[in-house]
Each structure stands twice: as structure tokens, then as C-alpha cells.
Amino acid sequence: MLTVSRVNKTYNNGDFFSNNRQLVLSDVSFEVHGGECLGVIGESGSGKSTLGRLIAGIEKPDSGEILFQGRDVQSREVRLGHISAVFQDYSSSINPFFTVFDAVSELLRTMGQHDKKEVTRRVVDLLGQVGLNAGYCSKLPHELSGGEAQRVCIARAISTGPQFLVLDEAISSLDTPVQTQILNLLIELKERYQMSYLFITHDIQAVAYLCDRVLFFHNGRVVEQSPVSGLSRVKNEYSRKLLSSVIPFESKEMRSCHGV
Numbered sequence: 001m002l003t004v005s006r007v008n009k010t011y012n013n014g015d016f017f018s019n020n021r022q023l024v025l026s027d028v029s030f031e032v033h034g035g036e037c038l039g040v041i042g043e044s045g046s047g048k049s050t051l052g053r054l055i056a057g058i059e060k061p062d063s064g065e066i067l068f069q070g071r072d073v074q075s076r077e078v079r080l081g082h083i084s085a086v087f088q089d090y091s092s093s094i095n096p097f098f099t100v101f102d103a104v105s106e107l108l109r110t111m112g113q114h115d116k117k118e119v120t121r122r123v124v125d126l127l128g129q130v131g132l133n134a135g136y137c138s139k140l141p142h143e144l145s146g147g148e149a150q151r152v153c154i155a156r157a158i159s160t161g162p163q164f165l166v167l168d169e170a171i172s173s174l175d176t177p178v179q180t181q182i183l184n185l186l187i188e189l190k191e192r193y194q195m196s197y198l199f200i201t202h203d204i205q206a207v208a209y210l211c212d213r214v215l216f217f218h219n220g221r222v223v224e225q226s227p228v229s230g231l232s233r234v235k236n237e238y239s240r241k242l243l244s245s246v247i248p249f250e251s252k253e254m255r256s257c258h259g260v
């Protein structure tokens with residue numbers, strides 16, 4: 001469904017007067033299959049969000065390609081209605097002057113749905129799917145809790161019935177019970193609509209809960225891929241280090257003591 005091939009991305013290293021560029025993604029290749037949730041984990045600065053922005057079409061790779069159903073995601077037509085994104089910072093994802101109704105209906109209107117009755121019906125239905133009632137329609141972002149605001153972002157993201165959702169630290173700033181509610185909501189939506197997710201996070205337990213497969217990111221490279229069911233068998237030292245808080249791996253020294 002989504003194919004990332006040999007993607008490289010650099011940024012100016014911050015010095016206005018120099019041409020030096022920082023390599024942020026290096027030769028990144030992987031696939032996400034239909035109905036699959038692929039987790040992306042890696043330490044801060046390893047390039048995960050950059051990857052999410054490239055897939056969401058917010059930025060372009062320097063080289064390589066990202067194809068959705070065989071077509072380049074750089075084309076707005078390929079993305080619109082098919083690929084959506086939910087980011088960590090829900091407060092800046094919604095226009096502060098938009099009501100919940102405006103925020104959730106914006107993409108529907110962009111896609112040509114102007115029948116007011118039908119748009120209202122869709123918005124109320126979408127809010128219902130994320131556990132919010134019609135009374136939220138007239139609220140402004142500052143009147144919402146973090147969990148409610150993130151639900152609005154999800155309702156907005158799924159409003160066009162996308163097949164692919166980029167979730168970049170989408171639950172990270174919520175407290176644990178709300179995180180669990182949102183994870184359960186994502187599982188339910190994925191099953192209902194056969195959506196694929198790219199789930200970018202630091203939270204290995206959330207990955208184990210939601211994802212089918214995991215990519216381990218280190219210094220802008222994919223160092224290992226593993227099904228969630230095989231996490232205890234990952235081989236790369238960096239992947240093992242990331243997982244060490246939840247899986248008690250034996251160290252190299254211990255393994256050699258056991259003759260492994």
C-alpha cells in the first residue's frame with residue numbers, strides 16, 4: 001500500500017552562512033501493507049517525525065520516493081482524502097478560531113461537500129465515532145481537554161475516509177487512562193475501516209498494544225524491522241537497548257557465558 005524507497009533527507013544545519021547540511025534520513029526503505037499498523041521507534045532526533053512529514057506530504061525528500069498505491073505522495077491529489085496525519089501537538093493542529101464543527105468539516109468542504117445538512121450529519125457521526133456528542137460542535141479548542149482535542153483531531157483526520165493515517169506521537173501528551181482510550185479507539189477504527197497506520201512513538205508498550213510490526217530507527221536509518229510477536233528475538237544491539245525497559249535481554253557477556 002505504501003512503499004518508501006531509498007529516501008534521503010537533509011536539513012541546513014542551522015548556520016545561515018554555511019552550505020553544510022545535516023543528513024536526517026539516510027537510505028530509508030520499507031513497506032506498509034493494507035490494514036497494517038507499523039510502529040516506528042527510535043531515540044529523540046533519529047528522524048521519525050521527519051519521516052512522518054514526508055509521508056504526509058508536508059515536506060519533500062531530497063531523493064528517493066514514497067509511493068501510495070503506486071503513486072507519488074508528493075502529488076496532493078494522491079494524498080487528499082487518502083492519507084491523513086495526527087500530530088502530538090493537538091493544540092496547534094486546530095485553528096484556535098475554529099469551532100469543533102469547523103475543524104471536523106474543513107476537509108469535507110475542501111473535497112467538495114457543501115450540502116449543509118449532509119456535512120452536519122457527517123460531523124455528528126464522526127464525533128460519535130470518537131466518543132464525543134453533538135454538543136461539542138460549537139466548542140472552541142480552548143474549551144476542550146487534551147483528550148477531547150485529540151479526539152477532534154482524529155475525527156478530522158478520518159473525516160475523508162483515509163486508507164492511511166500517520167500518527168506522530170499522537171497520544172504522548174495525554175495521561176495514561178486517556179492514552180488507553182485513544183489506543184482502543186484507534187484499534188476499533190482500524191478494524192472498522194481496514195486502515196493502515198504509521199505509528200511514531202517512544203512508547204514501546206503502546207507499540208506492542210497497537211502495532212503489527214515495528215521499525216527501529218537510529219541516526220536516520222532503519223536498523224531493524226520486527227513483527228511485534230518477535231520483539232524478544234530482535235538482534236540489533238540498539239533495538240535491544242530500546243526494548244530493554246520492557247524485555248529483560250541478556251547482555252552479550254551473559255550470552256557468551258551461556259555459550260550462545
Ligand SMILES: Nc1ncnc2c1ncn2[C@@H]1O[C@H](COP(=O)(O)OP(=O)(O)OP(=O)(O)O)[C@@H](O)[C@H]1O
Binds near residue numbers: 047
Ligand atoms: N525543519 C527542520 N530544519 C532543520 N532541522 C530539522 C528540521 N526538522 C528536524 N530537524 C532536525 O532533524 C533531526 C531529526 O528530527 P526529527 O524531529 O525528525 O526527530 P525525531 O526522531 O522525531 O525526534 P523526537 O522523537 O524528539 O520527536 C533533528 O536533529 C532535528 O533537529
